[in-house]
Amino acid sequence: MGDLGAPAPGGPEIGAARRRKEDARLVTGRTRWTDNIQLPGMLHVAFLRSPLAHARILRADASAALRRPGVVAAFTGRDLAGELGGLPCAWPVTEDIVMPDHPPMAADEVRYAGEAVACVIATDRYKAHDALEHIDIDYDPLPAVVDLTAALAEGSPTVHDAGNRAYVWKFSAGDTEAAFRDAPVVIERTYLQQRLIPAAMEPRAVVAQTDGETFTLYSSTQIPHILRVMLAQVTGIPEHRLRVIAPDVGGGFGSKLQVTAEEALALLLTRRLGRPVKWTESRTEGNLSVHHGRGQLQRVAIAAEPDGRLRGLRVDLLADLGAYLMLITPGVPVLGGFMYPGIYKMDAYDFTCTGVFTTKMPTDAYRGAGRPEATFAIERLMDELAAELGLDPVEVRRRNWIAHEEFPHTTIAGMTYDSGHYEAATEKALTLFGYDDLRAEQARRRDRGDPVQLGIGVSTFTEMCGLAPSRVLGSLSFGAGGWEHAAVRMLPTGKVEVVTGTSPHGQGHVTAWSQIVADALGVPFEDVSVLHGDTAVAPKGMDTYGSRSLAIGGVALLQACDKVKEKARHVAAHMLEASADDIEFSKGVFRVRGTGSGTTIQEVALAVFAAHDLPDGAEPSLDSDATYDPVNFSFPHGTHLCAVEVDTETGATEIRSYVAVDDVGKVINPLIVEGQVHGGLAQGIAQALFEEAVYDAEGNLLTATLADYLVPSAADLPGFVTARTETPATSNPLGVKGVGEAGTIASTPAVVNAVVDALRPYGVHDVPMPCTPERVWRALRGGTDAADATIVPEGGS
Numbered sequence: 001m002g003d004l005g006a007p008a009p010g011g012p013e014i015g016a017a018r019r020r021k022e023d024a025r026l027v028t029g030r031t032r033w034t035d036n037i038q039l040p041g042m043l044h045v046a047f048l049r050s051p052l053a054h055a056r057i058l059r060a061d062a063s064a065a066l067r068r069p070g071v072v073a074a075f076t077g078r079d080l081a082g083e084l085g086g087l088p089c090a091w092p093v094t095e096d097i098v099m100p101d102h103p104p105m106a107a108d109e110v111r112y113a114g115e116a117v118a119c120v121i122a123t124d125r126y127k128a129h130d131a132l133e134h135i136d137i138d139y140d141p142l143p144a145v146v147d148l149t150a151a152l153a154e155g156s157p158t159v160h161d162a163g164n165r166a167y168v169w170k171f172s173a174g175d176t177e178a179a180f181r182d183a184p185v186v187i188e189r190t191y192l193q194q195r196l197i198p199a200a201m202e203p204r205a206v207v208a209q210t211d212g213e214t215f216t217l218y219s220s221t222q223i224p225h226i227l228r229v230m231l232a233q234v235t236g237i238p239e240h241r242l243r244v245i246a247p248d249v250g251g252g253f254g255s256k257l258q259v260t261a262e263e264a265l266a267l268l269l270t271r272r273l274g275r276p277v278k279w280t281e282s283r284t285e286g287n288l289s290v291h292h293g294r295g296q297l298q299r300v301a302i303a304a305e306p307d308g309r310l311r312g313l314r315v316d317l318l319a320d321l322g323a324y325l326m327l328i329t330p331g332v333p334v335l336g337g338f339m340y341p342g343i344y345k346m347d348a349y350d351f352t353c354t355g356v357f358t359t360k361m362p363t364d365a366y367r368g369a370g371r372p373e374a375t376f377a378i379e380r381l382m383d384e385l386a387a388e389l390g391l392d393p394v395e396v397r398r399r400n401w402i403a404h405e406e407f408p409h410t411t412i413a414g415m416t417y418d419s420g421h422y423e424a425a426t427e428k429a430l431t432l433f434g435y436d437d438l439r440a441e442q443a444r445r446r447d448r449g450d451p452v453q454l455g456i457g458v459s460t461f462t463e464m465c466g467l468a469p470s471r472v473l474g475s476l477s478f479g480a481g482g483w484e485h486a487a488v489r490m491l492p493t494g495k496v497e498v499v500t501g502t503s504p505h506g507q508g509h510v511t512a513w514s515q516i517v518a519d520a521l522g523v524p525f526e527d528v529s530v531l532h533g534d535t536a537v538a539p540k541g542m543d544t545y546g547s548r549s550l551a552i553g554g555v556a557l558l559q560a561c562d563k564v565k566e567k568a569r570h571v572a573a574h575m576l577e578a579s580a581d582d583i584e585f586s587k588g589v590f591r592v593r594g595t596g597s598g599t600t601i602q603e604v605a606l607a608v609f610a611a612h613d614l615p616d617g618a619e620p621s622l623d624s625d626a627t628y629d630p631v632n633f634s635f636p637h638g639t640h641l642c643a644v645e646v647d648t649e650t651g652a653t654e655i656r657s658y659v660a661v662d663d664v665g666k667v668i669n670p671l672i673v674e675g676q677v678h679g680g681l682a683q684g685i686a687q688a689l690f691e692e693a694v695y696d697a698e699g700n701l702l703t704a705t706l707a708d709y710l711v712p713s714a715a716d717l718p719g720f721v722t723a724r725t726e727t728p729a730t731s732n733p734l735g736v737k738g739v740g741e742a743g744t745i746a747s748t749p750a751v752v753n754a755v756v757d758a759l760r761p762y763g764v765h766d767v768p769m770p771c772t773p774e775r776v777w778r779a780l781r782g783g784t785d786a787a788d789a790t791i792v793p794e795g796g797s
Contacts, residue, residue: 005671006525010587013515013525017671020511022504032247034205034220039276042207043072045269046128047262047279048118048135049288050110053146053359053699054159055139057108057117064134065120070127073273074135076118077107084264085234087324090479091331097167097355100160102324104234104261104268110139111159111323112361113700114288116261121269121277144359144699148297148318151356159323159357166321166355169334173412174348179312183303187384193296193373194769195320195693196686197287197703198366199711200505202250204286208266209276216243219263222256223543224503226480228535230259230327235267242267246533249505253683254365255290256505257545258327262289287704292693293366295320296333296373300340302381308389308396312348313412315340315377321355322362329364330355331478335464336370338413342378343422343462343637344400349412359699367683368741369546371463372748379459379749380756380766387760393458393753394426394435401460408730415464417635418730421663425725426460429639429661432721438643438657446761454656455644455758459750462637465547465738468630484548485540486557487625488517488564492609494602496523498530499625501541502553507740508672509549515668516554516734520561521601522588540627547634547738550668555732556628563624568604571622574615575599575607634729634737638662640746646758651777653689653755655718660746662722665729665737673739677722680743686712687744688751689770710770 005017025031060076087102105116118135122128143157150156151164158164180186207218215237221227224244232239249256262279269277281289297318303311319333337351382400386393402409404421411417430436435456442454467473470481485501498513514528531537542548565585572590573580582593591598604622607613611620643656660677667673690710694702703709728735748769755771756764759779767779 013518014668016515016669018511018515018525018669019671020508021514022508022510026248033202033250034207034218034247035280037207037218037278039207039209042276042278043121043123043273044125044128045266045277045279046120046125046132047116048132048137049285050106050113050115050117052110052139052141053113053144054142055110056142057106057110057137058140059136059138060118061136062118064136065131068127068131068134070123071120071131072123073121074119074131076135077103077105080105080268081107084268087234087261087264088230088259088327089325089329091328092477093169093330093334094167097330098160098162098165099325100162104264112359114361119265121273125280144697146358146360146695146697146699148320148356148358151358152354159359164357166325166357167330169353171337171351171413172349173414174312176312176314176348176350179348180301180303180314183311184306185304185385185388186301187381187388188301189381189384189766191298191300191377191380192768193294193298193376195295195363196293196366196691197693197709198253198255198290198293200251200253200255203281203283204256204260204262204290205278205280206263206266207276207278208270210270210274212274214241214243215267215270216245217263217267218245218247220249220256221246222249222252222503222505222545224533224535225501225541225543227259227263231264231267234259234264237267243536246503252505253367254293254369254545257365258291283706284704287709288361288701291326291364292322292361293363294373295363298373298377300377300381302385304385306389308385308391308399310344310346310400312346313341315351317351317353319353319355320358320360320363322358322360324362326362326364329362331476332363332365332370333373334370334476336374338415339371339374339464340378341411341413342375343402343460344378345402346412360695365545367680367744371741372684372745375459375461375463375745376749379461380753383458383753383756384765387765394430397458397460416632417462418632419727420462420635420637421725421727422460422637425637425661425663426639428723428725429641429659432661432723433641433657433659435641451648453646453648453758453761455646455754455756457642457644457750457752457754457757459640459746459753461746462635463741463745464633464635465741466551466630466634467546467548468633470629480542481629482542482552483627483629484542484552484556485625485627486553486560488557488560488623490564490605490622492606494523494527494605496521496528498528498557499538500530500532500553500557501538501543502549503533503541503543505544507544507549507676508669512550512668512672513554513557516557517561520558521564522586523601547740550736551634551729551732551738552628552630554734554736556626558734559626559628560624563626564622567622567624568601570615571604571608571618572599575604630732632731634665634731636662636664636737636739636742638742638746640750642750642754644751644754644758646755646776648762648780651773651775651780653771653773653776655685655751657721658718659721660743661725662739662742663725663727664739664742665727666735667724667726668736673724674722676739677743678720680741681720681747682712682717684744684747685717685751687769688748690716692770
């Protein structure tokens with residue numbers, strides 16, 4: 001059976017819904033995850049983690065664990081202190097930021113429940129875990145710091161000696177004071193972005209080995225290249241003697257965009273013991289020790305004219321950083337700061353972010369990284385503005401968004417959006433959704449006092465992705481550039497090997513990159529292989545996160561293909577006894593212009609391999625590489641509409657229909673785009689309705705297991721209607737924009753807006769996320785516990 005997504009004979013690969021090359025081995029298990037790796041003499045590591053959120057370590061003794069069966073070594077944090085540097089933070093967003101040392105294993109003080117304090121190395125993982133019970137740690141408890149606002153109060157217990165305020169970052173454009181002064185309409189709201197726990201299908205795992213001179217680290221990481229650079233600094237291992245391999249990686253969503261304690265400690269332990277070591281987390285261990293996402297308190301205000309036109313936006317953000325600054329912890333909320341204005345025009349914007357230390361697991365990048373939080377705030381405010389003015393939520397947006405003829409457009413936040421067509425995406429979504437009919441049904445239900453109310457949520461969004469020009473990132477104090485690298489190797493038989501600096505973990509790069517190369521070089525899709533994720537094979541790269549791979553890595557690949565063709569053109573001209581200026585290339589064939597004479601790129605590759613008759617000065621190689629530094633971010637956009645039914649007697653909420661119309665520029669593979677959107681919707685809806693990391697007043701994580709932390713399954717989610725509009729990016733030659741985070745960014749406010757819309761007749765203008773049945777029920781009763789409260793819609797009887 002052929003590939004059902006193959007293009008028509010002679011048709012382009014780009015745009016074809018190719019089934020993913022990777023999937024056959026992934027779904028049948030014929031692959032290699034980090035935890036599958038077995039090495040001769042390999043040992044297994046287990047970590048003892050603090051049960052307290054904040055405490056001094058008075059005594060630590062691992063000697064009894066050494067006497068347990070199968071145990072080879074056991075260490076406390078004090079035993080290893082001094083052998084490793086602190087874990088890195090690569091984004092110091094202000095000059096005066098407080099950056100406390102972050103030891104891979106606590107030696108003197110623990111600052112969150114789950115922080116590693118000791119480890120056991122044994123001949124199998126079960127013996128290692130059993131021996132943890134025999135490590136003796138005496139703690140002197142210290143006060144926990146859990147509440148964000150209380151953490152900043154004078155006299156609050158402190159997480160670090162320097163205090164709980166890590167930094168204050170400000171941005172201002174226009175005269176915000178004037179925009180709010182005497183504004184006819186001012187709406188102020190406070191929203192809590194609850195903490196989320198990433199739940200990648202593959203838990204984190206690490207394997208380290210050494211031959212005494214060089215080191216190899218296998219890790220389920222999104223960032224093998226960045227990890228190599230950072231671990232060289234943390235461990236002191238020279239970078240050229242350290243190889244990092246990301247085997248097949250089962251999801252990341254930002255949780256594997258990290259330099260972790262376990263990776264650094266694995267290298268230290270293999271260096272100490274001279275034997276390979278492996279660590280694989282359990283789900284509970286992961287919930288405690290994988291960085292969390294979100295965790296923000298948003299105090300937002302919008303000023304508008306009576307017709308709904310926006311005057312100004314003010315954002316005062318408290319960001320829960322947790323106990324330490326991990327790789328890009330401080331920068332996540334700052335990155336979101338550029339996107340609070342969304343797709344809207346306004347006169348003034350003021351943004352202040354205060355980073356706050358707490359005795360909780362550190363936060364860091366999670367799918368969308370700052371942009372979902374920003375989109376949530378502005379889209380919730382637009383619905384609140386519509387309600388205040390008695391206007392339709394779509395109409396309020398129409399009166400404020402950037403019209404398609406206004407692109408390129410520089411926003412009040414200083415971002416230059418290169419292309420977009422918000423009108424087209426919205427009209428398509430409204431038609432697919434049956435918006436007018438649903439509004440009519442909603443009115444009928446309200447009129448008859450139906451106990452099951454219908455709510456309609458709107459989210460029109462854009463995002464900045466493809467972390468972009470290196471100079472811009474440098475101006476934001478980001479610790480790396482925004483470039484990407486690719487290489488193309490023409491093999492003697494005419495097949496093609498691609499080496500990419502991107503590192504996929506479910507995105508389908510092997511398939512999409514094959515499609516790009518097939519069209520660029522005119523070779524069969526099946527003749528392209530893609531190599532990635534190994535710093536010895538792909539030595540240059542900036543890896544995969546922030547929907548950057550296609551918009552940056554794909555362009556680098558296209559440029560490398562162009563160099564291959566240029567080299568081949570001169571050889572083909574020599575073979576055809578023509579001037580290179582007269583050579584045309586189309587669909588894999590070099591032809592002399594105006595004649596039927598030609599030769600294929602495969603024939604040129606074989607001739608170059610033989611090197612018997614090359615033009616004078618030509619090297620016997622067509623292989624080429626390219627490094628691309630983008631000129632701008634990319635700005636996908638879309639309109640998402642959600643209809644929910646809310647039972648006002650029980651608080652139960654069910655999504656009845658969901659329509660997503662996204663514009664991600666030029667589409668390489670529609671099937672991959674569809675999968676990315678579906679996955680993003682699942683995570684965004686999960687924040688709206690299901691997921692929340694909950695801590696108690698002592699800093700204990702109450703949702704450490706998947707029995708307590710509710711990750712929705714397919715059965716908990718609706719069917720999705722998805723469609724696209726297409727306005728190609730003008731900032732890159734492929735015309736592509738990112739898609740990996742779009743669904744997550746747009747869906748959360750669409751769902752919450754729908755829930756609140758259903759409850760507006762009862763005087764409800766917010767339900768804290770996740771909008772569980774209990775929270776909906778309490779919101780309907782004004783936050784009371786009165787089980788016998790009678791609910792009557794405003795104006796009803």
